[in-house]
Amino acid sequence: MLIRLSNFFFKTLREDPADAEVASHKLLVRAGYLRRQAPGVFAWLPLGLRVKAKIEGIIHEEMAAAGAHEVHFPALLPREPYEATGRWDEYGDALFRLKDRHKADYLLAPTHEEAFTLLVKDIVTSYKELPLSIYQIQDKYRDEARPRAGLLRGREFTMKDAYSFGLTDEQLEQSYLAQRDAYERIFNRLGLDYVIVAADAGAMGGSRSEEFLLPVEIGEDTFVRSDSGYAANVEAYVTPPADPQPYDGVGAPVEFDSPETPTIETLVDLLNREFEHPEGRDWQASDTLKHVVLAVTDQAGERELVVVAIPGDRAVDEKRLEVAFAGYEVTPATPADFAKHPELVAGYIGPVLDGAQILGLEHKSGIRYLVDPRVAEGTVWVSGASRAEVHTRSLVYGRDFSADGVIDIANVRDGDLAPDGSVIQTARGMEIGHVFQLGRKYAEALGLQLLDENGKQQTVTMGSYGIGVTRILAVMAELHHDDRGLIWPANIAPCHVHLVATGKDQIALERAEELASRLVADGVEVLFDDRPKLSPGVKFGDAELLGMPYVVVVGRDAAEGIAEVWDRASGEREKLPIAEVNSWLNAKLGR
RNA sequence: CGGGAUGUAGCUCAGCUUGGCUAGAGCGUCCGGUUUGGGUCCGGAAGGCCGCAGGUUCGAAUCCUGUCAUCCCGACCA
Incomplete structure (x- = not known):
C-alpha cells in the first residue's frame, strides 16, 4: 500500500x-x-x-x-416502528424528523x-x-x-x-x-x-x-470508583443505607428560636454559638436535615407534591433525581404550592410540628415524605420546626418521625462509601x-x-x-498527539510509515523510491512524500502533523546510503543504512 | 432554552471606540527568479455585496434596530 x-x-x-x-x-x-x-x-x-x-x-x-x-x-427509517415503541414522542427534539413528498413521517435513526x-x-x-x-x-x-x-x-x-x-x-x-x-x-x-x-x-x-x-x-x-473495584456512573451509584443507631441516651426533641437562619450555614453557626453538641464536637451541616419540596407529575398529568429530606451538607444531584423519578416530570414546588400548604414554611420545613409528625401520607399534611438513606433508625437530626424562625434538635428518626420511603438523590462525593464498604473517588x-x-x-x-x-x-x-x-x-x-501534530498508534494510523524524500539531489528521490518499493513489497503501508520542489521544513512539518508513528527521511546522506528514522512517540531519531530501514520498521511494528 | 463572544479575502486575523476618499496584513493560490535538513528569499498578480435586512447620515465595515449564523459556558444529551 x-x-x-x-x-x-x-x-x-x-x-x-x-x-x-x-x-x-x-x-x-x-x-x-x-x-x-x-x-x-x-x-x-x-x-x-x-x-x-x-x-x-x-x-x-x-x-x-x-x-x-x-x-x-x-x-432513514419510517415513523411507524418508533411510534409503536413510543420513541417517536419520547425522544423529543433530539430526533431528526423529516417528511417525504407524500407528507409521510420519517426519521434519521x-x-x-x-x-x-x-x-x-x-x-x-x-x-x-x-x-x-x-x-x-x-x-x-x-x-x-x-x-x-x-x-x-x-x-x-x-x-x-x-x-x-x-x-x-x-x-x-x-x-x-x-x-x-x-x-x-x-x-x-x-x-x-x-x-x-x-x-x-x-x-x-x-x-x-x-x-x-x-x-x-x-x-x-x-x-x-473505589480500590475494591467498585465502579458506577453517579446516576447508578447506590448509597448504602446507614446502620440503625441506639438512641436510648438521646433526650427528647427541643425546639429553639433560630431567627435569621435561612441557610444551612447560618443554622450551623447558630448551633455552635448557642448549644453544645452532645458528643462534645462542633455542629456540622451533616447534623442537619434539609427539606426540598418537589412537584412530581406522572404521564397522565397527575401532579403530586413530595418532600425530600437529605443531610444539610448535601445538594440534590439532578441526574440522580431524574433516575429516581424515571418516567415522571419533576420540578421545584411553586409559590402557589407553598401557599396551599401552610405547614411548609420555606426555610423551616420539618417533619414535626408541636411534637406531632405532619409530613407523610398518613399524617396531617398528607404529603409524601421521603428520606435519604443516611436517615436511619436512631439517627439524630436538627430540622426546621415547621414554624418560621424555629428549629428542632434531637429529632430521632424512628422515634420522633418516620418516612414513607427512602430516596437516593443526594450528590456523591469523594470519601463516600460504596455498597461494599470501600471508599469511593469521583x-x-x-x-x-x-x-x-x-x-x-x-x-x-x-x-x-x-x-x-x-x-x-x-x-x-x-x-x-x-x-x-x-x-x-x-x-x-486526544490521547496521542504532541504540540507538532498527531501521533497515531501503528494499528490505527492511516499508514505505518511516512517516508520523506528531501533535497534537490536526484539521488535522494531515487533511493527513496527504491525504499518505498521494498517496503510496499514487504506489506508495509507507506505514505510517501515525493512532492517536488518543497523545502525540507515544509515536509518535516507535514510529517509531524499527519501523525504516522514512524518517519523515514531520505535526503542529505542518501548518496552514502544513509537515512534518518524517527519514532514519533518516543521522539528518538537515529541514522541508519537505508538497507536496514525495513528491518528497523518491522521490529518497531512487531511484525 | 438561559448566559457570553464572534461574523471583514480560501484560512487565521487587524480596522469599528472617535463614520470620510482606491478596505488591510500574514498564510495559502497563480506567474518569474532564487533556495533545498526545519514552514527559504525577492519581484509581480488574482482574490472581498465587511453575515443579511432595515434605519440614522451628505457619507456606514464602523453608529442604531431587527434578523440569521457560528463558537464557548450552563441546561439538555435512551
Missing part, C-alpha cells in the same frame, strides 16, 4: 481552525482528516477514512470472534432497536435459531441541543450497534457477556485505559447495564461503549414472539451494545 503525497487529496493548515476548541478537533482538521459541513457534522477526507476503517476493522474482527453477524440498515427487532421478527421463525447477535456499523443522527468538541459530540456520528436476541434470561446473559468480552478486547487492542461502570438501566426498562468510560477531564459523565469520564440488557420492552412493543420447545409463546429478550466509532477516533487523537 503506497500513498504518494504528490498525488493525494489532502491539505494541511498552518493555523488552528477558528471554530475548534479541543486538540482532536483542531488537529484532525489541520492535518486534513476532516472538514466541517455543519455544526456537529463532518466530511471525511481520505486520511480520516483510513483511520476510521482501521478502527472498524478491529471491531469487525472482535464482533466475528463474538459470533455476531454483520448487517446494515438505512439511516438515533439507534436502531426497532429496525433490528422487526428484521429478526421477519427472519427468525424458531427458538432453535436463538440466541442470535447481529450488528452494524452505521451513522447515527441526534439533533443535539449543542454539538461540541468536534467529533466528540456530533450530530452525525458513526456507531457500532449490536443487538442480541434470546428466549431466556440465560441466553441474554450469555450474549451480553460475549459482547462485553469483545468490548474489552477491542478497547485493549486500542490501548484504551477504560473503566467499566454500572450504569442506570431503569429508563429503558432494562435490567443490567454497564458503560465503558475513559477517565479523561474532557468527559461528560461523572462516575465513582472522576470524569467519556463514554466510549455501552452494553445493555434491554429485556422484553422492544420485543413486546413490536410483537417479536416465538414458540419455545414446549410449544409455548414466548417474548424474545434483547440486549443492545454500542460503541462510538468516531468518538473513539477523536479520543485516540
Whole structure:
C-alpha cells in the first residue's frame, strides 16, 4: 500500500481552525482528516477514512470472534416502528424528523432497536435459531441541543450497534457477556485505559447495564470508583443505607428560636454559638436535615407534591433525581404550592410540628415524605420546626418521625462509601461503549414472539451494545498527539510509515523510491512524500502533523546510503543504512 | 432554552471606540527568479455585496434596530 503525497487529496493548515476548541478537533482538521459541513457534522477526507476503517476493522474482527453477524440498515427509517415503541414522542427534539413528498413521517435513526427487532421478527421463525447477535456499523443522527468538541459530540456520528436476541434470561446473559468480552478486547487492542461502570438501566426498562468510560477531564459523565473495584456512573451509584443507631441516651426533641437562619450555614453557626453538641464536637451541616419540596407529575398529568429530606451538607444531584423519578416530570414546588400548604414554611420545613409528625401520607399534611438513606433508625437530626424562625434538635428518626420511603438523590462525593464498604473517588469520564440488557420492552412493543420447545409463546429478550466509532477516533487523537501534530498508534494510523524524500539531489528521490518499493513489497503501508520542489521544513512539518508513528527521511546522506528514522512517540531519531530501514520498521511494528 | 463572544479575502486575523476618499496584513493560490535538513528569499498578480435586512447620515465595515449564523459556558444529551 503506497500513498504518494504528490498525488493525494489532502491539505494541511498552518493555523488552528477558528471554530475548534479541543486538540482532536483542531488537529484532525489541520492535518486534513476532516472538514466541517455543519455544526456537529463532518466530511471525511481520505486520511480520516483510513483511520476510521482501521478502527472498524478491529471491531469487525472482535464482533466475528463474538459470533455476531454483520448487517446494515438505512439511516432513514419510517415513523411507524418508533411510534409503536413510543420513541417517536419520547425522544423529543433530539430526533431528526423529516417528511417525504407524500407528507409521510420519517426519521434519521438515533439507534436502531426497532429496525433490528422487526428484521429478526421477519427472519427468525424458531427458538432453535436463538440466541442470535447481529450488528452494524452505521451513522447515527441526534439533533443535539449543542454539538461540541468536534467529533466528540456530533450530530452525525458513526456507531457500532449490536443487538442480541434470546428466549431466556440465560441466553441474554450469555450474549451480553460475549459482547462485553469483545468490548474489552477491542478497547485493549486500542490501548484504551477504560473503566467499566454500572450504569442506570431503569429508563429503558432494562435490567443490567454497564458503560465503558475513559477517565479523561474532557468527559461528560461523572462516575465513582473505589480500590475494591467498585465502579458506577453517579446516576447508578447506590448509597448504602446507614446502620440503625441506639438512641436510648438521646433526650427528647427541643425546639429553639433560630431567627435569621435561612441557610444551612447560618443554622450551623447558630448551633455552635448557642448549644453544645452532645458528643462534645462542633455542629456540622451533616447534623442537619434539609427539606426540598418537589412537584412530581406522572404521564397522565397527575401532579403530586413530595418532600425530600437529605443531610444539610448535601445538594440534590439532578441526574440522580431524574433516575429516581424515571418516567415522571419533576420540578421545584411553586409559590402557589407553598401557599396551599401552610405547614411548609420555606426555610423551616420539618417533619414535626408541636411534637406531632405532619409530613407523610398518613399524617396531617398528607404529603409524601421521603428520606435519604443516611436517615436511619436512631439517627439524630436538627430540622426546621415547621414554624418560621424555629428549629428542632434531637429529632430521632424512628422515634420522633418516620418516612414513607427512602430516596437516593443526594450528590456523591469523594470519601463516600460504596455498597461494599470501600471508599469511593469521583472522576470524569467519556463514554466510549455501552452494553445493555434491554429485556422484553422492544420485543413486546413490536410483537417479536416465538414458540419455545414446549410449544409455548414466548417474548424474545434483547440486549443492545454500542460503541462510538468516531468518538473513539477523536479520543485516540486526544490521547496521542504532541504540540507538532498527531501521533497515531501503528494499528490505527492511516499508514505505518511516512517516508520523506528531501533535497534537490536526484539521488535522494531515487533511493527513496527504491525504499518505498521494498517496503510496499514487504506489506508495509507507506505514505510517501515525493512532492517536488518543497523545502525540507515544509515536509518535516507535514510529517509531524499527519501523525504516522514512524518517519523515514531520505535526503542529505542518501548518496552514502544513509537515512534518518524517527519514532514519533518516543521522539528518538537515529541514522541508519537505508538497507536496514525495513528491518528497523518491522521490529518497531512487531511484525 | 438561559448566559457570553464572534461574523471583514480560501484560512487565521487587524480596522469599528472617535463614520470620510482606491478596505488591510500574514498564510495559502497563480506567474518569474532564487533556495533545498526545519514552514527559504525577492519581484509581480488574482482574490472581498465587511453575515443579511432595515434605519440614522451628505457619507456606514464602523453608529442604531431587527434578523440569521457560528463558537464557548450552563441546561439538555435512551
